[in-house]
Amino acid sequence: MRDIKIQVNDLSLYYGEKKALNxxxxxxxxxxxxxxxxxxGCGKSTFLRCINRMNDLIPSVKIxxxxxxxxxxxxxKNVDVVNIRKKIxxxxxxxxxxxxxxxxxxxxxxRINGLKDKTQLxxxxxxxxxxxxxxxxxxxxxxxxALGLSGGQQQRLCIARTLAVSPDIILMDEPxxxxxxxxxxxxxxxxxxxxxxxxxxxxxxxMQQAARTSDHTAFFYMGExxxxxxxxxxxxxxxxxxxEDYITGRFG
Amino acid sequence: MNSPLPIKQTFTxxxxxxxxxxxxxxxxxxxxxxxFLSIAIIFLIFIFVFKESLPLFSFGDKAKTEIxxxxxxxxxxxxxxxxxxEIQPExxxxxxxxxxxxxxGTTTEDLNPVVEEIAVTEPETYGTVTEDLNPxxxxxxxxxxxxxxxxxxxxxxxTWSTFFSTEWVxxxxxxxxxxxxxxxxxxxxxxIAMLIAGPLAILAAVYTSCFASNRRKEIIKPIIEMLAAFPxxxxxxxxxxxxxxxxxxxxxxxxxxxxxIGGVAMALAAIPIIYTISEDALSAVPKTYTEAxxxxxxxxxxxxxxxxxxAATPGIFAALLLGVGRVFGETMIALMATGNAAxxxxxxxxxxxxxxxxxxxxxxxxxxGETHYSVLFFIGSLLFIFSFILNAVAEFYVKxxxxxxxxxx
Numbered sequence: 001m002r003d004i005k006i007q008v009n010d011l012s013l014y015y016g017e018k019k020a021l022n023x024x025x026x027x028x029x030x031x032x033x034x035x036x037x038x039x040x041g042c043g044k045s046t047f048l049r050c051i052n053r054m055n056d057l058i059p060s061v062k063i064x065x066x067x068x069x070x071x072x073x074x075x076x077k078n079v080d081v082v083n084i085r086k087k088i089x090x091x092x093x094x095x096x097x098x099x100x101x102x103x104x105x106x107x108x109x110x111r112i113n114g115l116k117d118k119t120q121l122x123x124x125x126x127x128x129x130x131x132x133x134x135x136x137x138x139x140x141x142x143x144x145x146a147l148g149l150s151g152g153q154q155q156r157l158c159i160a161r162t163l164a165v166s167p168d169i170i171l172m173d174e175p176x177x178x179x180x181x182x183x184x185x186x187x188x189x190x191x192x193x194x195x196x197x198x199x200x201x202x203x204x205x206x207m208q209q210a211a212r213t214s215d216h217t218a219f220f221y222m223g224e225x226x227x228x229x230x231x232x233x234x235x236x237x238x239x240x241x242x243x244e245d246y247i248t249g250r251f252g
Numbered sequence: 253m254n255s256p257l258p259i260k261q262t263f264t265x266x267x268x269x270x271x272x273x274x275x276x277x278x279x280x281x282x283x284x285x286x287x288f289l290s291i292a293i294i295f296l297i298f299i300f301v302f303k304e305s306l307p308l309f310s311f312g313d314k315a316k317t318e319i320x321x322x323x324x325x326x327x328x329x330x331x332x333x334x335x336x337x338e339i340q341p342e343x344x345x346x347x348x349x350x351x352x353x354x355x356x357g358t359t360t361e362d363l364n365p366v367v368e369e370i371a372v373t374e375p376e377t378y379g380t381v382t383e384d385l386n387p388x389x390x391x392x393x394x395x396x397x398x399x400x401x402x403x404x405x406x407x408x409x410x411t412w413s414t415f416f417s418t419e420w421v422x423x424x425x426x427x428x429x430x431x432x433x434x435x436x437x438x439x440x441x442x443x444i445a446m447l448i449a450g451p452l453a454i455l456a457a458v459y460t461s462c463f464a465s466n467r468r469k470e471i472i473k474p475i476i477e478m479l480a481a482f483p484x485x486x487x488x489x490x491x492x493x494x495x496x497x498x499x500x501x502x503x504x505x506x507x508x509x510x511x512x513i514g515g516v517a518m519a520l521a522a523i524p525i526i527y528t529i530s531e532d533a534l535s536a537v538p539k540t541y542t543e544a545x546x547x548x549x550x551x552x553x554x555x556x557x558x559x560x561x562x563a564a565t566p567g568i569f570a571a572l573l574l575g576v577g578r579v580f581g582e583t584m585i586a587l588m589a590t591g592n593a594a595x596x597x598x599x600x601x602x603x604x605x606x607x608x609x610x611x612x613x614x615x616x617x618x619x620x621g622e623t624h625y626s627v628l629f630f631i632g633s634l635l636f637i638f639s640f641i642l643n644a645v646a647e648f649y650v651k652x653x654x655x656x657x658x659x660x661x
């Protein structure tokens with residue numbers, strides 16, 4: 001695993017007294033898709049949210065250990081959380097476009113970064129929508145409200161919105177869990193295309209999805225990282241018994 | 253297969269037959285009638301208020317007949333003391349010289365034949381008079397009728413033309429009901445109050461819902477809401493005694509009580525209303541929007557002002573409207589803090605008189621059935637109509653536009 005993007009050392013997370021993540025250490029490679037799998041409540045989403053410090057929003061959370069992104073500990077006191085989130089975008093489980101027009105949704109990120117030039121904004125909106133493969137669907141209705149779109153379109157719009165701030169890393173928290181198979185496959189194709197430029201970490205409940213989309217897979221169970229490796233290896237000959245049980249459907 | 257239910261459900265035509273549930277039926281009817289009752293009450297209030305101002309709307313022919321009948325009443329009262337021929341010089345002699353070209357010119361011409369007619373057929377006229385007049389006003393004191401006659405003799409047309417004058421002089425030989433001055437006064441106070449209350453309340457709401465920690469929110473919100481329960485008399489008193497002096501020291505204006513002080517005091521009354529409803533609207537914005545915005549690298553402030561605030565626009569707009577309604581109809585603060593002088597000027601530091609304060613201060617002193625009385629009720633209807641129009645325009649036009657602007661089509 002060369003080109004390590006994220007190096008996690010002994011990361012533990014507490015919700016108040018409860019320990020939700022227990023001494024996680026892993027390496028996430030650059031420009032690859034890494035899937036986090038595991039049963040509900042195993043801490044995979046919590047871990048994902050640690051990567052762009054979304055857990056800061058919850059007052060009772062305490063985090064120990066290191067999370068090095070390109071060698072910089074993002075939990076260092078001198079690191080600005082806003083800048084981290086600009087570099088590390090996130091797509092949520094439930095599509096959450098702003099109650100604005102499609103154009104405004106995508107332009108929001110660049111705008112809050114101080115971009116005012118209309119032609120540049122137009123350009124960014126177009127490239128982002130193209131990258132998310134929805135430009136052709138949306139180009140004639142950019143002024144329509146994003147809330148009128150279907151679930152799959154909304155989710156892809158959210159991806160386009162994330163791309164518009166040109167992050168390095170994209171975190172996806174079960175991006176297709178609420179979508180139908182066609183929309184899901186579109187999102188998966190998208191993930192496949194995007195990995196050339198971005199490092200993608202995707203949380204999923206869907207084992208086939210993990211197998212189809214990811215290069216590496218990490219299996220979480222009860223707040224611990226049980227096993228991590230190449231997706232092929234994990235799905236064909238897992239080293240640990242628990243992983244095998246989960247993947248073959250014996251529990252979880 | 254064993255059914256988990258204790259009694260096995262059978263689907264026969266009998267068991268699925270429509271049932272009449274009396275208690276449910278009654279409850280439904282009672283609830284709906286209560287709902288309609290509340291609507292009916294509002295309409296009844298409006299109709300009552302408007303009815304009292306109806307005499308103002310009797311133009312032209314109707315106004316003339318009214319003058320005739322009331323002249324009859326006049327004759328009746330004076331008849332006992334003096335002869336009919338003497339009435340004219342006695343009552344109208346002195347003012348006639350000044351006022352004749354203005355208001356009494358036509359009336360005095362009409363008066364003569366009428367008076368003669370009455371003199372001939374006195375019992376007949378007596379009969380019609382009681383039919384036309386209110387029984388109440390017929391039994392009023394002599395002075396009352398005298399004033400009433402003077403008022404009505406002005407004629408509805410005359411009263412209406414004074415509505416658009418700039419003076420509010422309701423009690424005078426030549427009363428002028430310049431609603432424009434009152435309207436400007438009311439608008440001035442409302443604008444000043446909303447300019448102060450709107451930003452303050454909305455910013456406070458943004459702070460509590462987007463920035464404050466939960467503990468602070470739990471302290472701040474009830475305290476501001478408590479201000480809503482403050483009696484307006486207390487706020488008015490505070491404005492009159494404390495704020496007026498305080499701001500006079502700062503700005504150095506002449507009249508201590510003025511539109512600005514009234515506006516500040518009314519802002520105090522409107523802030524809790526606007527704050528509470530805005531805060532609810534802001535807190536109702538889904539947390540997912542906040543997360544999405546923060547995940548894009550927005551700061552807290554950017555999130556609050558570019559995402560949460562626009563998403564809560566309809567609620568905040570409703571809050572502002574309620575605030576306007578409160579200020580518009582606020583009486584006690586207006587009475588105590590605005591100076592109550594119906595001046596027409598653009599200067600916010602001049603005294604003003606609002607619609608509501610006018611009703612509040614003058615209603616107790618007018619004579620029942622007189623023009624002044626009707627005008628006050630007319631102002632009441634105006635307040636009603638204004639708030640109705642304001643709400644309707646906001647609901648159907650502005651709100652839709654705002655939503656389109658902030659949230660796409």
